[in-house]
Amino acid sequence: MANLKEIVCTPENPFGVEREMSDADQKLYDDLQKQFNDNAANRKLRQIKQLRSDRLKSTDWMSNSDVTMPDYIKTWRQTLRDLPQNNTTESQYDTLLEQNADGSLKNSVWKQPTE
Amino acid sequence: MSKTTIPTGGITADAIDATLIADDAISEEHLDATAITGHTALAEAPADTDEFLISDGGVLKRLDASYVGGSDFVRIATSRSSSNTTAVNFDDVFDGSVYEHYRVFGYVAGAVNAGGDMYWRTGGSSGSTYTSSNYVWVQDGRYIDNSGSAGDYHVGTFNDSKFRYATDMKVDNDSAYALFDFLISDPTTNQMSRSYITGTVSWQENTGFQQVTSSFGGRNDSNVNATGLRFQQESNSIAYHHIQIWGYKKS
Numbered sequence: 001m002a003n004l005k006e007i008v009c010t011p012e013n014p015f016g017v018e019r020e021m022s023d024a025d026q027k028l029y030d031d032l033q034k035q036f037n038d039n040a041a042n043r044k045l046r047q048i049k050q051l052r053s054d055r056l057k058s059t060d061w062m063s064n065s066d067v068t069m070p071d072y073i074k075t076w077r078q079t080l081r082d083l084p085q086n087n088t089t090e091s092q093y094d095t096l097l098e099q100n101a102d103g104s105l106k107n108s109v110w111k112q113p114t115e
Numbered sequence: 116m117s118k119t120t121i122p123t124g125g126i127t128a129d130a131i132d133a134t135l136i137a138d139d140a141i142s143e144e145h146l147d148a149t150a151i152t153g154h155t156a157l158a159e160a161p162a163d164t165d166e167f168l169i170s171d172g173g174v175l176k177r178l179d180a181s182y183v184g185g186s187d188f189v190r191i192a193t194s195r196s197s198s199n200t201t202a203v204n205f206d207d208v209f210d211g212s213v214y215e216h217y218r219v220f221g222y223v224a225g226a227v228n229a230g231g232d233m234y235w236r237t238g239g240s241s242g243s244t245y246t247s248s249n250y251v252w253v254q255d256g257r258y259i260d261n262s263g264s265a266g267d268y269h270v271g272t273f274n275d276s277k278f279r280y281a282t283d284m285k286v287d288n289d290s291a292y293a294l295f296d297f298l299i300s301d302p303t304t305n306q307m308s309r310s311y312i313t314g315t316v317s318w319q320e321n322t323g324f325q326q327v328t329s330s331f332g333g334r335n336d337s338n339v340n341a342t343g344l345r346f347q348q349e350s351n352s353i354a355y356h357h358i359q360i361w362g363y364k365k366s
Contacts, residue, residue: 016194022241025244
């Protein structure tokens with residue numbers, strides 16, 4: 001089967017021409033695709049940890065000595081910290097990362113409680 | 116002898132030369148625009164020795180194109196398309212005998228949610244992609260999501276197999292993409308043994324649809340002597356792109 005097509009610009013063709021990928025570049029492309037698909041769960045977990053970290057950082061100021069952190073914030077922060085150990089499968093990651101049409105996260109765990 | 120009327124066909128081809136016309140006798144009213152429009156268009160940038168006709172303080176002179184609009188900032192290559200392609204290569208675009216710094220800017224939209232990757236190319240017009248794990252890069256910036264929440268953005272990798280300039284890029288046909296502006300120093304390692312990259316990137320992530328802006332810095336931890344660049348998505352194809360490479364002349 002022929003390799004996929006790519007664009008190449010050179011001094012002779014500064015606006016680019018299409019050509020078939022070399023075997024080496026086709027392998028690179030295939031390997032990246034496989035790696036991307038194989039790493040789906042790790043990638044989602046990394047996103048979850050990033051979202052968790054952002055929310056913990058946004059409430060870190062409440063732990064200052066001159067502030068009393070409300071219990072509901074303490075509980076929420078602990079829930080966030082426990083997310084990786086309480087969610088270990090890709091389908092659980094998908095549930096945590098589910099989005100509304102506007103891109104906002106559906107899962108209530110990401111929303112800071114008010115009481 | 117004077118004549119007031121010249122019959123049609125009375126002046127044959129090449130019958131009038133400079134010896135028969137008084138100096139300064141041909142003025143603007145005798146010159147038609149077809150003197151320009153009737154000629155074949157050059158349709159490319161003029162060579163340095165191509166000539167223009169100018170009036171220099173009332174005296175007509177010829178002027179070499181090398182003196183007009185000449186710039187030390189030269190566009191080397193451009194690729195622009197709205198059709199899917201697996202990768203965009205720029206081969207043999209780095210010429211260390213002429214340039215030392217290069218500006219690479221443009222945008223890339225992916226066909227699936229993924230990261231945008233940039234590699235060195237080596238070894239000529241059918242060169243190979245340099246994938247050794249010694250790309251070092253770091254990004255530092257901020258994001259804002261669709262709810263208005265903002266936060267810090269810090270990512271980076273030591274000994275990666277490519278530069279990743281955008282992560283978790285959202286895909287939304289032609290409305291979500293990564294925009295970048297990079298300055299690359301000495302990729303052909305003529306004076307310095309390592310090429311560095313600095314620049315800025317802005318893109319929309321898929322997670323939370325957050326817009327990220329970041330500064331980008333990187334180097335390759337070996338003497339690659341790169342001849343060009345390759346742009347690729349972490350997975351699947353590039354859907355839209357417009358990338359330009361410009362060179363800054365060394366002298």
